[in-house]
Amino acid sequence: MSPTAVDPLAPYDAVLLLSYGGPEGPDDVLPFMRNAAAGRGVPDSRLREVSGHYGRWDGVSPINARNAELLDALRAELAARGSRVPVAIGNRNWHPFVSEALRELADGGARRILALTTAAYASYSGCRQYREDVAGALALLAAGEDGSTGRGRETDAAARVGGAGGAPVELVVDKTRPFYNTSGMLAANTDAIVTAFNQLVADGVSADGIRLVLVTHSIPTSMEELSAPSAEERADSGEAGSGSATGGAGEFSEGVAGLAGAPRGTSGADGSRGELSGPSRESWGTGEVSEGVAGLAGAPRGTSGADGSRGGLPHPSLPEPGVAADLSTEISYVAQHERLAAVLLDAVAARLGRRPQADLVYCSRSGPPQARWLEPDVNDHLEALATGRLTDGRAVAVPAGVVVAPIGFVADHMEVVFDLDTEARDTAAHLGLPYARAATAGTHPEFVASLADVLAERAAVARGEDVRPESTTGTGPFHTVCPPTCCRPAGHPGGEHPHATTHQ
Template identity: 40%
Template sequence: MTIPVIPTTDVAPYDALLLHSFGGPEGPDDVMPFLRNVTAGRGIPDERLEQVAEHYLHFGGRSPINDQNAALLAALRAELDRRGVTLPTAWGNRNWDPFVTDTLRELHDAGHRRVLVLTTSAYACYSSCRQYGEDLARALATLESEGRQIAVDKVRPYFNSPGFVTANTDAVRGAVGSLGGNARTPHVVFVTHSIPTTMEDASGRDAPHGATYRDQHLDLARVVAGRLAAEGVPITWELAFCSRSGPPSQPWLSPDVNDVLEARHAEGVDGVVLAPIGFVSDHMEVVYDLDTEARETAERLGMRMVRAATAGTAEEFVAGLVDLVLERCGTERGEAPQRPAEGEIGPWPDACSPGGCWRRDGEDSGVPAAATRVDAEAVSA
């Protein structure tokens, strides 16, 4: 499928594009400080963090997310250049160097005053949307205290954008083709990061069609399955979760991907495709939770398992992200650009509502509801 290119190079009113991501440690000495940043204010003891640290230490203490972000930034730059779009690009993280506060400071000092933010999270809930907004707000408050004024807007969640859908469809098709085995209809387990059920409930408040975090993934999975069926590649499928954390008494979204593998094996399924549609790139939840833990489960059960690729720097995905950037530019100029979206939910709003991703566990944390524009005053108490 060819993604239609938005025929414009006009990026007004923005003067820079910021890729905003989670961040990850660069070596063993970074792991515990990084995890303390991630969990700051939650009272999680180091003993628990040391258990999570083993996931990173399994790979030498270095997260793959940093290289993935660098590659995506380079791909975005190349696509912008290909279209003749002269918009400077930068990269800033929430939890590790380069920190978003430092990146925004550098942008300000280079003369930029209106920045458009593209996050490496495609979905809408507290963890995948609002926390990015809160961190941006804190960064802007710090800069304001230094006498620096800069404003940022955020590109809408893009889980059902054509480029992301195409990249995931291509990845699943390729994985199904390499699964091998008997002639039975391939079984695909779409996988995403689990969240607390209270966060899931809050994510649907005032969302388009009441679509929760889970609903967003199911919508994408249905589109991917439908596209493949139309091509003569029928699949059976289900949605599973990984990376559960928190106390055992707190309900999180389930089933866990390992439990799904056990259940399907008991039913006689001898091969599966794991499709990590909840992730933009191959970071820790993919390379550890799926490529390591889930693969160990599959091997123990004697199941064939193929892990589909993430969107990463797939050509259609990157082109779609640039379309989203140009779409937001047009909206801010008062135009009415096309807002393509696949599935039943439709395009997500640019502005966050009082419900949905702007609440955590059903509580209002004080960040202004209408803010995809994040100003210094938006810092939550």
């Protein structure tokens, strides 16, 4: 880029990759788990039990190495496009925390920062909660209270601070939209599924008998219901559109078991009703941005929406690019997966010359036994398939093998390497069911290119340019600032005790 050329990410002078974080050694595991379960009152005895999952990896979460790879790939892609802005990573639950990353960027001279999460889909934990994480960090930096407490690493972790800190500084932080509907997300998952399918065929499994199992992170059914506006809320926001906030995907093509038209509050995956419980890793919300505040809570006045502005958008009175006036484009967490599944199956069928039977299922569910989370669990689903049925009792052919594709995750972290590569693989082995796990998007070149596209898109919006967001699925969510009726937390009546899953 010539000295006079405008950086493609202008007016931003830095990029912040927001992620979940994970322990870096055995001594980090329990403090990390305390952060992940903050506000739940979970005793250390239970945390130690769950922490045992990390023992297979010597206390090191695989998310750290995968994020480092993504960071390098994204930096290289942006540099190839002529951008010189620094890119740093900040985590919700472990070092480097968001406050540490923002301090690093601020020390380098950054003042207006563009944030991109590692969560592809919009929900409370994958969207609004990351805005809350940034809001808290912005408040720490504005007060000059982001440095180490001086009372040890565990105390720093509990306070989500670290490093030397510095003088008070005010920053602008804006966020990109969800990216599950980008061409790179579709291409990376298509390639991965085709590769895994061909692996089973090479191992002697009949191609006609291979079933595709699409997996994502389970969330409370109430969080699913609150991840997009209801029909009544959409009617209040404008003329009711043709899209559905909770479905809207239309009928899927033959061969997809029950993915379309699921009742509100159910999984719609194999016709089940979404009632479940079980142990997993999760974090819990520590508070929510007040309704009506469209930007980041705790941000300096006039920067990222703390004063009620639209998060640095040039036309705060207008809908964001791609967002329908009635919010019909801002569909729910499950509907987002259904939309991607539909176009993904088309792409896979075009490559394989056959359309595999497919289901959408879940992993990493949590909560007390009476809690309702999206189901079926991947292990329950595999056990049902082996008996020639779905978990709702409908008859299906016993598959000759399964391709398990973690479309809800962008990297191989604990939910993938433990829940799928360990538990689900063991379940399949016990059932005598040939099993191949498709790769996550990771650093697939087209996926990384789409992340850069989303960053460039948001920068163009900030410059006041006319932007039409890309969508392979024909819908959003497109918002960068959560409308009051989108991405709300699950909780008890009255809105207390919000839940949030990891979405690492």
